[in-house]
Amino acid sequence: MSPDDHHRIETIALLEGTPPHVGRLLAEAAEIRALAAGELAFVAGQRPQFLHLILSGRLALIGEGAGAETMVEAFGEGEALLTPAVVLDRLYLLSARAMIDSRLAAIPAESFRALLDREPALARAVVTQLARHWRVLIRQIKDLKLRAGAQRLASYLLAQDRDRSGRIYLLMERRLLARRLGMTPEHLSRAFAQLRPFGVAAVGRAVTISDESGLRRFCDYDAVT
Amino acid sequence: MSPDDHHRIETIALLEGTPPHVGRLLAEAAEIRALAAGELAFVAGQRPQFLHLILSGRLALIGEGAGAETMVEAFGEGEALLTPAVVLDRLYLLSARAMIDSRLAAIPAESFRALLDREPALARAVVTQLARHWRVLIRQIKDLKLRAGAQRLASYLLAQDRDRSGRIYLLMERRLLARRLGMTPEHLSRAFAQLRPFGVAAVGRAVTISDESGLRRFCDYDAVT
DNA sequence: GCTCTCGTTTAACAAATATCAAACGCGCAA
């Protein structure tokens, strides 16, 4: 492992507020895994072997069932795949697939849980992290139950980061975005068409919104973070 | 507060594994709130004032948006409404409503967070609790995205506790169950009809299943806990 | 620069779900 990898593991967002030796211990226990786009970091039904930190690239959490699959959430550089399966030592409910070529730090699950018991600051950091994800999941459930497809798309777009000129760059291809939003690619395409009256213009992965307040009203956007 | 209430707070499931003085401190900081059926413990958009423990009764977490409302999850006696809003000191994303007359222990959010920072065992217990809920939410998201209404109902029924004779007793009226499952009451009624070929018989709130393995196949039931 | 492939869009149609309306039935109070 390169000193650079070591440093990236020690300074990952999850560990914010923990004493330096926690990061050092985790980095020492970690091994580096390179995944090509499409490869799986873990599979639903498996027993977790590692806690994965994303050093570079992007991974999607995938749910399978009833002969289909869906994307629950995607994570990028500097984030941890901190799934409850690892924390609780239960079987994975989701699989993780690399959306692009990625490099992961894999920390043995057993070491991580041992450290979790021993290091109060780590437990406290994990509480914060899990609580944040909880809110992301709650938003998704509210969206799925209360909003139609086009409204979910609008809501998703409004929550994305913009560049200086207000443009949004979609982090995934539309097929995947459709699965993230709980609809088919065909339906997503129609949803984009429905948003055109609000000045939503999509060119490739770049999206611009001209009537943002109209779009907010359309989807009853909830800006609470 | 009665000694009995005191004892119930100290022995709540959330605190399993924490030293006795943690429960004692929480119980001393708590005040008792009685809610009549239909009353709200907190409202989405509010800043959390308390962590609520359910001493008796049953509460539903309700999401509002786009002019409608939905039930995300329900909690009963001995459980805590351990929402991320309280942990992170953010605005509530959900409201909590008493489904029946209930008694709550309300612990000032500030005291709870302070104790969370000070007591490693509490942080560790909260990690476990949040992780468990995470899995409940993931199941719901997978259900909503991958399964049709009747399959979600089947899946829900198969996950419920049975009495000695194998009967299931529904914990809520059907109107609410419909919202929990992400459908209308009318659709739920038709979903029950769709399950009749598998020997699903509902009389009031009592439900029996005669062809359980058939039902499992029908909804592609995932028994992973 | 040119295909070739594969993701996206469009269209027609089918299935699932919601809506509206009315009938039903069960519990509760007079």
Add this chain to the structure above:
DNA sequence: TTGCGCGTTTGATATTTGTTAAACGAGAGC
């Protein structure tokens, strides 16, 4: 008991979403 109120069921219809198929278009490799 009898009648009332409210939750549930049933039916007809509308809307939303998924499916199938085909056309389109942009990017990768030759």
